[in-house]
Amino acid sequence: MTITDSRQPAAAGAPDADLIREVEQFLYREARILDAEELEEWLTMLTDDIHYWMPSIQNRYRKDKQPAFSEETVALFEEDMDSLKIRVRRFYTGFAWPEDPPTRHCHIITNIEVALTDNPDEYRVYSAFLNHRSRLEKDEDWMVGRREDLLRRVGGELKLARRKIVTTQSTVLAKNLSAFL
Amino acid sequence: MGEAGRKKYADYIDVEEGWVDRRIFWDQEIYDRELEQVFARSWLFVGHESQIAKPGDFLTTYMGQDAVILSRRKDGGIGVFLNSCPHRGNRVCFADAGNTRQFVCNYHGWSFGNGGELLGMHEEYVYREASKNFDKQKLGLVQARVGTYKGLIFATFDPDAPELLDYMGDFAWYLDMLVDADEGGTEVIGGAVRNVLNCNWKFPAENFHGDAYHVGWNHLAGSMAFGGSGFKADQNSSFQMNSNGHGWETAMGGGAMITAHNSGPVLEYVLENLPNIEKRLGKERAEIYGAISSVTMFPNFSFLPGLNAIRVWQPKGPAKTEIWAWVLVNKNAPDTVKQDMRRGVMRTFSPGGMLEMDDGENWENATLSNAGVVTRRQKLYYGMNLNAPEGPDYLPGNVRMGQIGDNNQLAMYQRWADLMDAPGWGDVPDRRQAKKAAE
Numbered sequence: 028m029t030i031t032d033s034r035q036p037a038a039a040g041a042p043d044a045d046l047i048r049e050v051e052q053f054l055y056r057e058a059r060i061l062d063a064e065e066l067e068e069w070l071t072m073l074t075d076d077i078h079y080w081m082p083s084i085q086n087r088y089r090k091d092k093q094p095a096f097s098e099e100t101v102a103l104f105e106e107d108m109d110s111l112k113i114r115v116r117r118f119y120t121g122f123a124w125p126e127d128p129p130t131r132h133c134h135i136i137t138n139i140e141v142a143l144t145d146n147p148d149e150y151r152v153y154s155a156f157l158n159h160r161s162r163l164e165k166d167e168d169w170m171v172g173r174r175e176d177l178l179r180r181v182g183g184e185l186k187l188a189r190r191k192i193v194t195t196q197s198t199v200l201a202k203n204l205s206a207f208l
Numbered sequence: 209m210g211e212a213g214r215k216k217y218a219d220y221i222d223v224e225e226g227w228v229d230r231r232i233f234w235d236q237e238i239y240d241r242e243l244e245q246v247f248a249r250s251w252l253f254v255g256h257e258s259q260i261a262k263p264g265d266f267l268t269t270y271m272g273q274d275a276v277i278l279s280r281r282k283d284g285g286i287g288v289f290l291n292s293c294p295h296r297g298n299r300v301c302f303a304d305a306g307n308t309r310q311f312v313c314n315y316h317g318w319s320f321g322n323g324g325e326l327l328g329m330h331e332e333y334v335y336r337e338a339s340k341n342f343d344k345q346k347l348g349l350v351q352a353r354v355g356t357y358k359g360l361i362f363a364t365f366d367p368d369a370p371e372l373l374d375y376m377g378d379f380a381w382y383l384d385m386l387v388d389a390d391e392g393g394t395e396v397i398g399g400a401v402r403n404v405l406n407c408n409w410k411f412p413a414e415n416f417h418g419d420a421y422h423v424g425w426n427h428l429a430g431s432m433a434f435g436g437s438g439f440k441a442d443q444n445s446s447f448q449m450n451s452n453g454h455g456w457e458t459a460m461g462g463g464a465m466i467t468a469h470n471s472g473p474v475l476e477y478v479l480e481n482l483p484n485i486e487k488r489l490g491k492e493r494a495e496i497y498g499a500i501s502s503v504t505m506f507p508n509f510s511f512l513p514g515l516n517a518i519r520v521w522q523p524k525g526p527a528k529t530e531i532w533a534w535v536l537v538n539k540n541a542p543d544t545v546k547q548d549m550r551r552g553v554m555r556t557f558s559p560g561g562m563l564e565m566d567d568g569e570n571w572e573n574a575t576l577s578n579a580g581v582v583t584r585r586q587k588l589y590y591g592m593n594l595n596a597p598e599g600p601d602y603l604p605g606n607v608r609m610g611q612i613g614d615n616n617q618l619a620m621y622q623r624w625a626d627l628m629d630a631p632g633w634g635d636v637p638d639r640r641q642a643k644k645a646a647e
Contacts, residue, residue, distance in 0.1 A: 093306070116433040124569070125565055199402065199559045
């Protein structure tokens with residue numbers, strides 16, 4: 028099982044250039060907000076029914092009918108708005124020691140594809156990410172992967188309603204995953 | 209006295225006064241000896257029976273730094289054997305888990321059955337017709353001894369190690385709170401989460417063994433985010449228990465750990481089941497069930513009872529450890545409860561978990577700092593709560609009142625030193641009721 032698939036979503040027509048541009052700007056802005064650690068602001072970019080999911084990957088043989096991950100397997104993130112708010116609250120308590128001194132984050136977002144869906148207010152968006160974190164003298168963590176988002180237009184503005192994050196690492200090569208991707 | 213007879217490693221641990229030499233956390237020679245003396249001789253957790261339920265099911269893991277396969281044989285038995293071909297040493301299995309009739313080496317096609325026995329190979333006729341010392345019976349995958357306890361599977365490569373139940377000793381009475389609180393038994397759900405820490409394996413092991421002390425301070429942000437105000441121990445109503453290197457620290461009033469799942473259905477399920485737990489395990493253990501607690505079964509199998517988080521600290525070098533973490537639930541629990549438990553464990557104790565996130569940096573930086581050449585001259589202070597009174601007689605093992613303290617951690621290092629020094633299992637002292645026996 029690869030980290031994504033190449034199926035084209037069944038959609039009514041192709042997205043126009045303005046929409047693609049709007050989606051790109053939304054994702055770049057989100058990345059900048061995460062790099063700036065403005066997590067309260069980040070929450071306002073999500074819908075109330077957000078499903079934020081990053082499954083853990085298992086190595087399985089190609090012939091195996093069990094997938095490398097599924098909704099039943101353990102996940103590094105399996106969040107709704109309530110649990111994301113708890114995470115953000117933790118960050119702002121003033122006692123989140125592994126974030127003080129601050130970690131330096133850089134989210135690089137690329138390979139953005141936009142597809143229309145049956146719902147005219149919702150768009151399926153594919154992207155790839157590179158997340159670099161460094162903290163203290165020389166701690167350094169890299170994570171690369173793909174995302175599959177559902178963006179929804181709410182009151183004229185785009186918001187993130189679903190995110191699936193699949194990284195290339197089956198063992199997380201870091202002491203923690205104190206980052207949103 | 210010659211080098212062989214000296215208690216070299218016992219000198220690193222001062223159990224009576226509470227000092228530990230920093231060297232044990234970074235020295236390559238000590239680490240290499242740990243692999244021989246501790247990991248190659250102890251009973252190590254390798255998996256749960258539910259993970260290999262059907263014939264042909266397997267998973268791959270490690271015993272120390274040796275890669276092994278845990279396999280459900282055709283006859284229903286359990287096999288644990290090295291994941292290394294006797295021909296050139298390559299792995300014979302590269303998947304984390306699955307179901308197979310045979311394990312085939314990619315290099316030359318040597319194939320092995322579910323029990324690790326050699327079945328055949330590519331161009332076998334050359335071996336049959338013109339090869340020295342070729343004996344299929346003797347060229348299987350190297351077998352470990354297997355022992356199970358209520359669903360948990362352990363293995364050891366030492367033929368002289370005591371039986372698993374003897375190895376667990378008094379610890380089994382406590383372990384039943386994890387694996388025998390419901391008539392249906394337990395199962396592991398959802399596979400494993402793994403991550404890498406640049407720390408010595410003993411830091412996480414001792415942390416779960418007895419360190420309730422760090423919870424109130426180190427995990428303050430997490431507990432505040434969940435709506436709490438930080439963990440406060442009651443030393444008069446909590447204890448540390450150890451027996452032959454295994455350790456269990458816990459409060460005596462139950463329930464608080466369950467709330468970390470942040471799930472109504474989970475809390476309801478546990479509360480409704482408490483009468484059954486009391487019927488199964490008795491009043492003493494029902495009172496402890498689900499309390500704030502943490503556990504290490506020597507050397508590297510740890511868990512948080514009540515939170516259903518189980519894990520192994522896989523040693524990968526003096527300053528490298530991998531956490532392999534699983535979710536353990538009661539098999540008969542309703543599905544919604546199991547799924548909430550899975551989420552609850554991952555949101556608290558996984559690489560992205562809001563509590564576990566705090567731990568890695570401490571263990572990494574403790575490992576790194578301890579290696580400084582001047583730093584290493586000062587021993588680490590492990591004297592906390594050593595003067596505490598003994599626990600009540602109804603609690604098996606060496607019990608000291610107060611879950612905050614160093615009694616358990618020192619007991620873990622005492623067992624560690626016992627094994628590091630002892631030429632054979634016959635030379636390993638029995639540390640059950642050590643304090644009482646000494647009086």
